[in-house]
Structures are given as C-alpha cells and as structure tokens.
Amino acid sequence: MPTPRDITSIIVENREVNPKIFLLSLNTSDLDIWSEAEPGQFAMLKIADMSCDDPLLRRPLSIHNVRDGKIQFLYKVLGRGTLLLSQAKPGTALRILAPLGNGFSISNSKTHCLVGGGMGIAPLLYFARKMKEQQPSNTIKVLLGARTKNELIAVQDFTEPGLYDVKIATDDGSEGHHGLVTDLLDGINASPGDMTVYCCGPHPMMKAVSNICRKKEWKCQISLEALMACGMGACLGCAVPKKGIGIQEYLHVCSDGPVFKAEEIW
Ligand SMILES: Cc1cc2nc3c(=O)[nH]c(=O)nc-3n(C[C@H](O)[C@H](O)[C@H](O)COP(=O)(O)OP(=O)(O)OC[C@H]3O[C@@H](n4cnc5c(N)ncnc54)[C@H](O)[C@@H]3O)c2cc1C
Ligand code: FES
Structure with a gap:
C-alpha cells in the first residue's frame, strides 16, 4: 500500500452534477500516488490558502475515479x-x-455485487473499473439505490454496454425497481462462496445488506463513515465498536477501515 503523502493539487473542474452534489477534478503531477491507490481508500482535503483556517480540519472524501491524469x-x-x-x-x-x-x-x-445507496456510489466506480481490469471475465453486478430518480448519481458511468450488470431501485418507483436496493440484493440467487458483496451507503442500508449476506452466506465488505480529525489513526476520533463478546474493543475507521468485513462490525 502506498505511503500517505501531503500534497498540493490544483482544481481543474468543480461542477454541480445534481443539486448539492459536486464532481471535483484535480490535476496532479503526483499521479503515481493516485494510480497506486486502492479503490475504497480516501483523501483528507481542504483549501490550501493558509488564511482559510475555517474549517481548520481537512475533510475525508473517497477516491471516485482516477483517469486521464486527473483524480476525481x-x-x-x-x-x-x-x-x-x-x-x-x-x-x-x-x-x-x-x-x-x-x-x-x-x-x-x-x-x-457492488451495492451503493445515495452518496455511497462515490467509491464504487473506481472499484468497478479496477475489478474489470483485473478480472475481465467475472460478472460484476451493480445495484444502485436512491430515494428518487433525481437523486440517482453517476449512473451513466456504470452503463457502458457489456461492462456491468446494473440495476436501479428508487424508494418512490420513479426509476427501476419500486422499493429498496436491498430488495434487489435479496432477489439474487447465488450459492455461498460464489458471491461477494461490496457495499457503501447509509448505515442502516449497510446493516440490512450485511444481514442479507449473513443469511445467504455471502462474503460482505462495507465502507463505513465516521467524523474524522486526523485521518491517520492518531486522534482516535473515529472509533467504532468491534463486534465480539467480553471486553469491548474498538476499530478506527480511518486506519483499520474505512472498508471492513461486515462480520467485524455486525
Ligand atoms: C472515509 C470517508 C469517506 C467519505 N467519502 C465521501 C465522499 O466520497 N463523498 C461525500 O460526499 N462524502 C464523503 N464522506 C463524508 C464527508 O467526509 C462529510 O460529508 C464531510 O466531512 C462533511 O464536512 P462539512 O464540513 O461539510 O460538514 P460538517 O460541518 O463537518 O458536518 C455537517 C453535518 O454532517 C454530519 N457529518 C459530517 N461528516 C459526517 C460523516 N462522515 N458521517 C455522517 N455524518 C457526518 C455532521 O455531524 C453535521 O451534522 C466520507 C467520509 C468518510 C469518513
Ligand atoms: S480520524 Fe483520527 S484516529 Fe481516525
């Protein structure tokens, strides 16, 4: 895994793609950092201007895509x-x-099977691309959920013919399956051992996905979120309880995660 580095990058585009949702593209001469980065890893970022100490702390964002000399x-x-x-x-x-x-x-x-709810789609595009590069013959299902059609984000990036088997669910039925994205997952038939689910989205959705996977004996990885200060395991601000009996142990979302095996948490 590449060592984290503190770098400066210049914004080339910062475009509103949906109400209050932005796609940020950075030009970077440090492309080697990004091309070595694993899907699901994240960056802590803030505006570089030293007078801008409001807010003081950098904010965590998942790597959404790395391509054509740009990080998004x-x-x-x-x-x-x-x-x-x-x-x-x-x-x-x-x-x-x-x-x-x-x-x-x-x-x-x-x-x-990649399952994304709302902003949970953010780390999944880069992951889907990397997986297709490494295992071109494997089936990659993508299940995307949102409250309504207008809140579906980046769906077009997954719909290149032949790459992924994409299904959509909206709570109000305005696009795809009328219901929860977890209904789509529950409807899949795959033997234990044949299927792995990778999930990012709201906490209750990821818990529901983990429960389905436990019932069906599928492996499951979840990408957790937590409020973060340092992003590197130093401040202990992002602790989450580890599943287990006896003395309560904690995991740190920034350094142990953000991606965990579901059974480590629930
Ligand atoms: C590893 C990781 C990856 C992330 N990737 C993305 C991403 O790709 N795209 C994206 O839009 N967001 C992502 N987030 C969430 C993002 O970091 C927060 O939305 C952001 O830090 C909010 O900062 P703010 O200053 O705008 O809001 P703040 O003023 O810090 O917070 C505004 C409100 O949002 C709540 N909040 C802030 N951060 C979180 C959080 N992590 N989870 C739940 N509630 C929170 C606060 O409690 C507060 O109520 C990620 C978070 C983590 C931990
Ligand atoms: S954010 Fe500081 S330990 Fe995780």
Whole structure:
C-alpha cells in the first residue's frame, strides 16, 4: 500500500452534477500516488490558502475515479467544509493527505455485487473499473439505490454496454425497481462462496445488506463513515465498536477501515 503523502493539487473542474452534489477534478503531477491507490481508500482535503483556517480540519472524501491524469471526488454539500469546497473555482489549490485507509479487496468469488445507496456510489466506480481490469471475465453486478430518480448519481458511468450488470431501485418507483436496493440484493440467487458483496451507503442500508449476506452466506465488505480529525489513526476520533463478546474493543475507521468485513462490525 502506498505511503500517505501531503500534497498540493490544483482544481481543474468543480461542477454541480445534481443539486448539492459536486464532481471535483484535480490535476496532479503526483499521479503515481493516485494510480497506486486502492479503490475504497480516501483523501483528507481542504483549501490550501493558509488564511482559510475555517474549517481548520481537512475533510475525508473517497477516491471516485482516477483517469486521464486527473483524480476525481464526488461529494455532497453538507456543512461548512463541503460548502467552501463547492465554491472553490478552477485554479484553486487544495492541501491533500492521501491515499489513506484500507480499501476494498477483490475476492476470488465468481460473482461480485457492488451495492451503493445515495452518496455511497462515490467509491464504487473506481472499484468497478479496477475489478474489470483485473478480472475481465467475472460478472460484476451493480445495484444502485436512491430515494428518487433525481437523486440517482453517476449512473451513466456504470452503463457502458457489456461492462456491468446494473440495476436501479428508487424508494418512490420513479426509476427501476419500486422499493429498496436491498430488495434487489435479496432477489439474487447465488450459492455461498460464489458471491461477494461490496457495499457503501447509509448505515442502516449497510446493516440490512450485511444481514442479507449473513443469511445467504455471502462474503460482505462495507465502507463505513465516521467524523474524522486526523485521518491517520492518531486522534482516535473515529472509533467504532468491534463486534465480539467480553471486553469491548474498538476499530478506527480511518486506519483499520474505512472498508471492513461486515462480520467485524455486525
Ligand atoms: C472515509 C470517508 C469517506 C467519505 N467519502 C465521501 C465522499 O466520497 N463523498 C461525500 O460526499 N462524502 C464523503 N464522506 C463524508 C464527508 O467526509 C462529510 O460529508 C464531510 O466531512 C462533511 O464536512 P462539512 O464540513 O461539510 O460538514 P460538517 O460541518 O463537518 O458536518 C455537517 C453535518 O454532517 C454530519 N457529518 C459530517 N461528516 C459526517 C460523516 N462522515 N458521517 C455522517 N455524518 C457526518 C455532521 O455531524 C453535521 O451534522 C466520507 C467520509 C468518510 C469518513
Ligand atoms: S480520524 Fe483520527 S484516529 Fe481516525
């Protein structure tokens, strides 16, 4: 795994692709850092301007894509940090610590199923691409869920014919299956051992996905989120309880994760 580095990168594009959802593209001369990064790893970033200490801390974002000399992040405006980022123009310099954490690992199953809910799609595109490069003959199913059609993000990036078997679910039925993305997962028939599920999305959705996988005896990896300060295992601010009996142990989302085997958590 590449050692994290503290670098400066320049924004080449920062475009609103859906209301409050932005696609940030950075030009980087440090492309080797990014091309070695594993899908599911993340970066801590903030605007470089030293007078800009509001917010003080960098914010974690997953690597969304690396291609054509650019690194991309897909992010939703939530609070102060992402609002300031969304207002940054091309040419603005960002301070970035990356790549961080442990990403997804490609299992030896025949079928791989990527499940993304809402912004959970962010790390899955790069992962799907890398998996297709490494295991071109394997089946890659992609299940994407959102509340409504208008909240589906980056779906077109997965729909290149022949690459992935993509299915959509919306809570209101405005696109694809009318219901939850977990309904689509539950409807898949695959023997234990033949299937691995990789999931990123809201906490309750990932828990439901983990439960289905346990019932069907499929392997499952989940990408957790937590509030982060350092992103490198030093501040212990991102601790989550580890599953187990006896004395409660904790895992750190930034350094032990963000991708975990589901059975480590639930
Ligand atoms: C490993 C990792 C990867 C991530 N990847 C992405 C990504 O690719 N795209 C994306 O849009 N977001 C991603 N996030 C979430 C993103 O980091 C937060 O949305 C961002 O830090 C919010 O910063 P802010 O200053 O805008 O909001 P703040 O002012 O810090 O927070 C605004 C509100 O959002 C809540 N909040 C902040 N961060 C989180 C979080 N991590 N989980 C739940 N609630 C939170 C706060 O409690 C507060 O209520 C990721 C988080 C982690 C830990
Ligand atoms: S964010 Fe500091 S230990 Fe994880």
